[in-house]
Amino acid sequence: MQVRVRIRRYDPAQDQRPRYQEYVVDAEPEDRLLDVLNRIKWEIDGTLTFRRSCAHGVCGSDAMLINGVNRLACKVLVRDLGSTITVEPLRGFPVVKDLVVDMTGFFKAYRAVKPWLINDETPPPTERLQSPSERERFDDTTKCILCASCTTSCPSFWSNPEYIGPAAIVNAHRFIFDSRDRGAAERLDVLNSREGVWRCRTIFNCTDACPRGIEVTRAIQDVKRLLLTERV
Amino acid sequence: MYRGREGMLSWMLHRVTGVGVLLFLLMHIVDTFLVGFGPEVYNTVLAIYKTPFMRVMEVFLVAAVLYHALNGLRVILVDFWSAGTRYQQQMFWAEMVLFVVLFIPAAYFMLKPLFG
Ligand code: FES
Numbered sequence: 001m002q003v004r005v006r007i008r009r010y011d012p013a014q015d016q017r018p019r020y021q022e023y024v025v026d027a028e029p030e031d032r033l034l035d036v037l038n039r040i041k042w043e044i045d046g047t048l049t050f051r052r053s054c055a056h057g058v059c060g061s062d063a064m065l066i067n068g069v070n071r072l073a074c075k076v077l078v079r080d081l082g083s084t085i086t087v088e089p090l091r092g093f094p095v096v097k098d099l100v101v102d103m104t105g106f107f108k109a110y111r112a113v114k115p116w117l118i119n120d121e122t123p124p125p126t127e128r129l130q131s132p133s134e135r136e137r138f139d140d141t142t143k144c145i146l147c148a149s150c151t152t153s154c155p156s157f158w159s160n161p162e163y164i165g166p167a168a169i170v171n172a173h174r175f176i177f178d179s180r181d182r183g184a185a186e187r188l189d190v191l192n193s194r195e196g197v198w199r200c201r202t203i204f205n206c207t208d209a210c211p212r213g214i215e216v217t218r219a220i221q222d223v224k225r226l227l228l229t230e231r232v
Numbered sequence: 233m234y235r236g237r238e239g240m241l242s243w244m245l246h247r248v249t250g251v252g253v254l255l256f257l258l259m260h261i262v263d264t265f266l267v268g269f270g271p272e273v274y275n276t277v278l279a280i281y282k283t284p285f286m287r288v289m290e291v292f293l294v295a296a297v298l299y300h301a302l303n304g305l306r307v308i309l310v311d312f313w314s315a316g317t318r319y320q321q322q323m324f325w326a327e328m329v330l331f332v333v334l335f336i337p338a339a340y341f342m343l344k345p346l347f348g
Contacts, residue, residue, distance in 0.1 A: 203243045
């Protein structure tokens with residue numbers, strides 16, 4: 001089959017403003033959009049710029065706005081996209097070139113929630129044991145690959161890029177609800193601030209967008225409820 | 233336009249109806265305040281509400297208040313019921329059904345006088 005791919009392009013060295021360019025390419029219904037983008041770059045137009053690395057939904061580098069929703073180009077199949085496919089860079093980040101966005105702010109927000117184990121107690125001689133139900137508590141939020149699909153699908157984030165965003169909250173949740181961690185208070189301080197969890201309006205775009213199927217809004221609500229019940 | 237689903241739609245409607253109700257409230261504060269200028273002024277201004285146009289606007293007001301109230305309940309459930317986030321879509325459609333069931337009779341009785 002043939003597909004028309006409309007790509008929002010922008011080269012700061014040449015373009016005043018972003019423009020759309022169309023490519024007509026042959027594609028199999030079972031091709032992933034990433035295969036199509038590669039075909040364009042390799043066979044038609046080498047100037048097209050996008051990020052990808054693993055090509056298997058693990059590294060999180062090829063999240064983009066595909067037909068109006070955030071998806072990984074390496075996970076979405078051509079047959080699910082129709083014969084005209086619109087591809088745009090993630091919203092809310094500055095565009096570096098074409099589909100590549102500047103994620104500095106995203107990783108700054110990620111680091112702000114201290115996404116590592118905090119525990120100053122003397123380590124036990126063996127592992128820090130955890131029951132299956134304790135592990136289950138944060139299982140969902142361990143799956144994040146930091147692709148930014150959730151954060152850039154969020155209207156609260158679009159209107160206020162200072163909002164820490166769903167991805168950072170998911171990664172805070174992963175440690176806050178880990179029984180081995182002692183850093184919950186530090187993280188909750190960040191999440192309880194002006195730009196923290198309370199900017200979430202439970203719009204659920206993040207949950208729909210997550211390529212790992214993380215119940216993002218649920219994690220955010222967990223944190224909100226913890227703030228309401230445990231600390232005033 | 234981002235193609236959001238029920239959650240995004242419900243939030244946008246919540247915003248629009250919220251702002252609409254707020255504007256009405258401001259208008260209402262002003263008209264009540266006018267009583268301070270005497271019964272004449274007050275009565276003339278309030279007569280505006282008796283016009284068919286305002287009747288229709290009031291039907292919109294009822295729709296806005298009703299949606300905002302019902303969706304407010306949904307938001308409360310999403311916030312405080314631990315399974316709320318899992319059923320937010322179903323709750324939205326249940327809310328739509330309730331909205332229609334409550335709004336149609338209200339609109340009927342409000343608009344009936346306009347048609348004799
Ligand atoms: S290329 Fe790694 S997630 Fe798509």
